[in-house]
């Protein structure tokens with residue numbers, strides 16, 4: 139924390155109106171695409187987070203390339219233009235497509251000649267036959283729409299769990315196994331994660347979101363470790379890296395292959411080689427066919443740059459692992475030691491059937507401690523519920539799902555938002571008994 | 573003291589959660605308690621499965637089975653989630669689905685400083701403490717003298733006193749106190765007029781900025797709070813509702829009715845045929861009745877002061893327009909200001 143300036147090598151969030159994008163700032167003057175626009179990030183390094191930048195078109199005609207210029211504050215069209223005269227209802231408004239006096243070419247010329255969005259919109263309004271007859275409400279709505287179209291400001295924010303969760307989910311819920319923010323928030327609380335204790339996570343593909351969430355709640359001064367088990371050859375880390383944890387904090391997370399770690403626990407020594415892991419991996423691939431998304435398809439944030447940097451890191455890891463004892467070798471040993479002494483919580487978010495995974499991993503959980511199992515649909519958890527109910531070594535077993543709704547709050551125009559996401563996934567929670 | 577660290581065994585003075593086939597009870601482990609006459613007597617806890625001699629809990633392991641006179645149960649170490657389900661209610665409380673969202677939305681991590689009002693029954697406070705400890709702190713306020721006092725005592729009994737300060741104070745009238753100016757990473761309000769606490773929240777939040785959340789059952793409270801937040805330079809203002817439902821899982825065997833035989837001649841023609849077989853399913857049934865509303869969560873970010881000052885000055889120019897939002901009768905005046913701006 140502490141330092142509030144934008145730095146090379148860290149992840150940043152680019153916010154343009156309601157749209158947020160995660161981006162790794164690899165070089166001071168790199169470009170990033172935001173919607174249809176390409177922004178050159180030159181000049182943002184060293185600025186404070188929350189700074190607002192104006193998008194300046196690079197070359198005149200209809201270019202989609204922009205430079206950024208630090209600015210005091212983003213303009214608000216409604217404030218800048220102001221609403222002077224408005225009608226009381228829309229009885230005199232005809233939507234005949236002829237209300238705008240300017241032609242399409244005139245408008246596009248206007249776009250490339252003007253420096254301010256408010257100038258463009260002012261001209262549009264002056265040439266509109268109907269704008270002044272519109273109700274104040276529809277005028278505002280019109281301006282909001284235009285603001286979206288001609289808005290030319292971005293704000294740079296510091297990534298945190300809330301923003302990363304929202305951004306990844308908006309991009310594509312399937313990249314995070316459909317774990318919605320409300321469900322994620324409950325995974326963290328119901329597993330009782332805090333700066334105390336050692337915690338075990340099995341995650342077969344949420345792009346590191348769960349590890350990021352748990353490690354964030356454990357904090358930089360956590361005494362224990364987070365064991366992050368995954369079935370692949372290397373763990374998905376996108377969200378974890380986007381948190382910009384310092385290395386000491388990040389090192390509290392031991393990312394281990396589930397086969398290697400359990401072999402280390404049960405067979406005491408590191409008998410396998412990297413090839414063995416790979417072999418297991420491809421076996422699983424063959425068996426589970428298309429159901430499981432593998433590391434080979436490292437999910438991307440519709441941004442080639444982010445992916446590039448990820449791949450580079452991967453390659454580096456691999457080349458190191460050939461030369462000397464690789465990091466995963468030590469991580470396996472450390473993880474096995476933590477498991478042998480047992481952990482204080484278990485979180486599973488798998489694409490595979492959670493039953494076997496749970497029954498194996500629950501053996502490493504101390505009595506009285508909570509577990510949380512996430513699955514995107516209810517049936518696998520219902521079956522597991524029946525199994526656990528009959529074995530009676532868990533307490534307070536509960537299968538839950540969530541409903542969440544956002545609201546538009548405006549004077550006399552308050553209502554639930556038109557779009558809502560209907561799928562939260564399901565949680566099976568309980569406590570391990572002796 | 574069983575709230576502070578993970579424990580293996582139950583000690584005298586711990587609070588334990590007794591789990592009895594879907595019922596949870598919080599029990600303070602004291603071998604003896606005072607009876608009505610003020611004499612110390614054996615502490616016996618009565619349950620639907622008979623009596624529990626509380627003394628016998630001492631030394632047994634968390635997660636283990638305990639014998640009752642007519643059955644058995646299990647003892648668990650309290651977590652903030654179990655506590656929310658078992659705590660003595662002194663007020664309405666916030667439950668885990670909302671609490672979880674509040675913690676995530678307030679960007680709380682260990683080390684954060686968070687201000688809360690009112691303390692109420694301390695349901696949320698326990699979860700806040702867990703999230704910000706060991707080097708963060710919760711400042712919680714209630715204008716109800718007794719509630720503030722009981723809460724502080726409870727935190728001490730739970731071994732959490734070093735992470736929390738509970739004070740008796742009317743925060744809407746007096747703010748959070750000069751000591752907290754510019755100290756907080758987040759402010760949370762669960763009281764009837766949250767909008768009146770917004771300027772106090774601005775004072776309490778760090779120069780680097782922070783998050784604000786209020787929990788309100790009624791939409792009118794939300795509307796006033798949102799417009800006050802906008803006037804005070806907050807950004808990313810949003811309002812949401814979170815509800816959790818529990819599915820009842822069971823195995824159901826349902827009859828299968830065969831109709832296909834009717835296609836063929838020769839079969840007898842019964843009007844009422846018994847179902848020919850059954851099929852078994854594991855089902856998750858939605859509850860017939862389930863909470864439909866708890867409260868609206870209103871969230872907002874107060875940006876760092878270098879951004880804020882400008883927003884504020886811009887806002888004071890527009891202050892007429894803002895009052896306009898609340899009071900339509902001012903609209904003429906607001907328009908006059910707009911003309912001056914031209």
Ligand SMILES: C[S@@+](CC[C@H](N)C(=O)[O-])C[C@H]1O[C@@H](n2cnc3c(N)ncnc32)[C@H](O)[C@@H]1O
Nearest residue numbers: 666690692693694695696714715716742743763
């Ligand atoms: C609904 S309760 C809070 C419950 C709490 N969030 C919990 O989860 O246990 C509301 C509390 O706010 C307190 N309160 C109301 N107005 C207040 C004010 N102006 N200053 C301080 N406390 C206030 C009340 O005394 C009451 O205890």
